[in-house]
Amino acid sequence: MSRMTDPIDLASRIRYVMVRTSHPGNIGSAARAIRTMGFRRLELVTPARFPDREAYALAAGADDVLEGAGVHAELVDGLLGCNLALGLSARRRGVNLPEISPREAAAQALAAAARGEQVALVFGNERSGLENGELARCHAMVRIPSVDDFSSLNLSQAVQVMAYELRVAMLGQAPAVPVAANRELPADAAQMERFYEHLAQTLDDIEFHKGRAPTTIMLRLRKLFQRAQLDERELRVLHGILADAQRMAGLAKERSQE
Amino acid sequence: MSRMTDPIDLASRIRYVMVRTSHPGNIGSAARAIRTMGFRRLELVTPARFPDREAYALAAGADDVLEGAGVHAELVDGLLGCNLALGLSARRRGVNLPEISPREAAAQALAAAARGEQVALVFGNERSGLENGELARCHAMVRIPSVDDFSSLNLSQAVQVMAYELRVAMLGQAPAVPVAANRELPADAAQMERFYEHLAQTLDDIEFHKGRAPTTIMLRLRKLFQRAQLDERELRVLHGILADAQRMAGLAKERSQE
Numbered sequence: 001m002s003r004m005t006d007p008i009d010l011a012s013r014i015r016y017v018m019v020r021t022s023h024p025g026n027i028g029s030a031a032r033a034i035r036t037m038g039f040r041r042l043e044l045v046t047p048a049r050f051p052d053r054e055a056y057a058l059a060a061g062a063d064d065v066l067e068g069a070g071v072h073a074e075l076v077d078g079l080l081g082c083n084l085a086l087g088l089s090a091r092r093r094g095v096n097l098p099e100i101s102p103r104e105a106a107a108q109a110l111a112a113a114a115r116g117e118q119v120a121l122v123f124g125n126e127r128s129g130l131e132n133g134e135l136a137r138c139h140a141m142v143r144i145p146s147v148d149d150f151s152s153l154n155l156s157q158a159v160q161v162m163a164y165e166l167r168v169a170m171l172g173q174a175p176a177v178p179v180a181a182n183r184e185l186p187a188d189a190a191q192m193e194r195f196y197e198h199l200a201q202t203l204d205d206i207e208f209h210k211g212r213a214p215t216t217i218m219l220r221l222r223k224l225f226q227r228a229q230l231d232e233r234e235l236r237v238l239h240g241i242l243a244d245a246q247r248m249a250g251l252a253k254e255r256s257q258e
Numbered sequence: 259m260s261r262m263t264d265p266i267d268l269a270s271r272i273r274y275v276m277v278r279t280s281h282p283g284n285i286g287s288a289a290r291a292i293r294t295m296g297f298r299r300l301e302l303v304t305p306a307r308f309p310d311r312e313a314y315a316l317a318a319g320a321d322d323v324l325e326g327a328g329v330h331a332e333l334v335d336g337l338l339g340c341n342l343a344l345g346l347s348a349r350r351r352g353v354n355l356p357e358i359s360p361r362e363a364a365a366q367a368l369a370a371a372a373r374g375e376q377v378a379l380v381f382g383n384e385r386s387g388l389e390n391g392e393l394a395r396c397h398a399m400v401r402i403p404s405v406d407d408f409s410s411l412n413l414s415q416a417v418q419v420m421a422y423e424l425r426v427a428m429l430g431q432a433p434a435v436p437v438a439a440n441r442e443l444p445a446d447a448a449q450m451e452r453f454y455e456h457l458a459q460t461l462d463d464i465e466f467h468k469g470r471a472p473t474t475i476m477l478r479l480r481k482l483f484q485r486a487q488l489d490e491r492e493l494r495v496l497h498g499i500l501a502d503a504q505r506m507a508g509l510a511k512e513r514s515q516e
Contacts, residue, residue, distance in 0.1 A: 096489070
């Protein structure tokens with residue numbers, strides 16, 4: 001039987017994550033923006049000032065959003081439990097993520113939420129946007145199609161555009177796609193983090209780096225695996241491979257010391 | 259003969275009219291919002307304060323929009339020469355106008371501009387919106403689909419949503435954007451095949467299988483890496499990792515035979 005998913009359920013699976021926000025006014029404006037579009041979940045990662053009087057002034061009554069907002073020390077905490085993270089960003093070089101439009105992002109986010117997944121829209125700092133390390137935790141980059149010679153939207157305006165597209169997509173929503181029976185749950189942010197730690201340790205153990213910068217390589221590998229949207233079973237296979245490579249490296253070392 | 263109209267020509271036929279705006283900051287934010295989306299024409303009808311330092315501060319560099327803005331005593335003057343006027347409004351009783359969505363409004367505005375007509379998007383006061391007499395000068399009422407229990411968008415956010423929809427509609431007419439230059443070539447089928455062979459050999463070397471069927475695992479890994487759509491640079495990194503894991507396995511074996 002095909003059933004429409006309740007829009008309120010869908011909205012509750014979508015969170016807005018603001019990273020290193022400088023101006024509390026923008027947090028308030030963003031709270032108002034998402035509230036007008038039927039969303040309530042806001043996560044703040046190391047905001048410069050929060051809670052703050054100015055945030056409440058600009059929220060214009062969306063106090064429930066501000067009061068319910070989580071404040072985190074690390075992006076990974078703001079993404080806890082998330083299966084899909086979409087990072088808003090101006091176009092930039094060297095970021096090997098698929099670039100999608102806000103409309104496509106809304107479609108993907110909604111499809112994921114309809115499958116029961118948790119989704120994050122991630123917004124960077126007012127001036128510098130999202131750093132590469134932050135984008136590396138995202139599965140795709142969303143670019144609002146601004147003009148080249150004046151490309152910078154105000155932060156809360158970007159939040160409004162994205163929330164608006166999500167709202168329009170929810171209102172136009174087709175019946176939920178049933179989950180493919182054989183597809184495992186996508187790995188969440190914490191599981192992916194453990195995998196990257198294991199991968200980094202293994203690269204060390206097998207003496208991969210040889211003087212090259214480990215951070216560049218790890219960033220590249222993160223992007224590759226984020227793009228693949230690993231599920232839990234795939235993650236177990238990859239952990240198994242890493243463990244065996246480590247075992248071999250351990251044996252090689254042990255025996256060289258015998 | 260059918261010809262594409264230059265987007266810049268189309269944009270110049272679309273103006274944003276702000277009526278009885280109370281806060282100069284909202285005029286500045288609106289100027290920035292329309293400028294990011296490729297528009298420049300702003301008309302102000304009896305603004306409470308303009309020009310104003312706060313407008314310039316929030317325009318964030320869109321000074322040309324503010325300097326070119328007309329200031330008028332009556333809405334009819336702001337609409338001079340206009341063939342189509344679309345009034346943004348929350349839903350209201352007693353207004354006998356067709357109600358359309360921002361997306362439909364963008365389509366209508368663009369079609370009119372493409373016919374050489376002049377188009378206005380009209381935005382009312384922050385608190386009271388457009389009065390009935392002002393709406394009566396419009397051809398349709400545009401409602402941004404906010405939720406019933408928190409329906410009021412900030413004025414400049416409403417301008418941003420409308421400008422964004424117009425920009426997306428205009429881009430939909432233009433030829434597709436070329437592929438980002440910084441993306442490496444996707445690996446071809448033969449390159450992927452060599453990678454899978456290398457991966458299979460490495461799994462053997464590090465004694466990964468331990469009696470499990472290698473074909474099932476390889477199939478799973480193929481799916482995962484196909485999904486990621488590896489480029490050539492990423493493939494080189496992965497080959498490098500596999501080579502080092504093989505080297506460790508070789509050393510471990512060699513030394514166990516010493």
